[in-house]
Amino acid sequence: MGRPICIPCNREYACHKNEVVVLIRDALYFGDEWRCPGCDHALVMGIAPQPFTYSDLPQFDETLRRYENQIRARVGKVEA
């Protein structure tokens, strides 16, 4: 898998941080945050195939609160 390329900058992204937390619909995943060294645009790729917690688990709300400040991106919403 090649590195993403930033079109405006014509530069390759660089891995900024491993194991960042992303919320995708009703589950939390680890992924890697990459940044463009030119414009500092950020993206998350390399998302784990399985979530480390999801809403059907009884402790999900507690886990979500624990990771709340670390969530780097949110896709969709957690239904109340």
Ligand SMILES: [Zn+2]
């Ligand atoms: Zn860029």
